Amino acid sequence: MTGPRQPDEASATAGQGRPEAGYEHIDDDVCRSFQRSVEIVGKKWSAAVLLAAMRGARRFVDYRARIPGISNHLLSQRLRELEGHQLIERLVVPTTPVQITYRPTAQGASLMRVLHPLIEWSAKNG
Structure with missing residues (x-):
């Protein structure tokens, strides 16, 4: 099976009266795969955690600093969930005391590259 084609931007935005143009082949x-992906990033705080990871957060306190309003419990939960989806990697650094760090996986970085236009759109239309 080949991957989904990108809709022709010109046909989707040229006001041709068919907003579905370019999506019929999906x-x-x-x-269903798309819906699962949207549910992962659409869950409260998940996108913020991924974005914080892409912006350089590594330790739990870094994430807390970059995501105002998230509780410790919810941050722990989202990090575990994103790790389960293989979007965030948890690393144990064997120091004294032990340090736990998190970083985006290649799959997480790939997802964020796809979401980057949404970040730009949000900044403009916010």
């Missing part, structure tokens, strides 16, 4: 399996 099958149900791709729709």
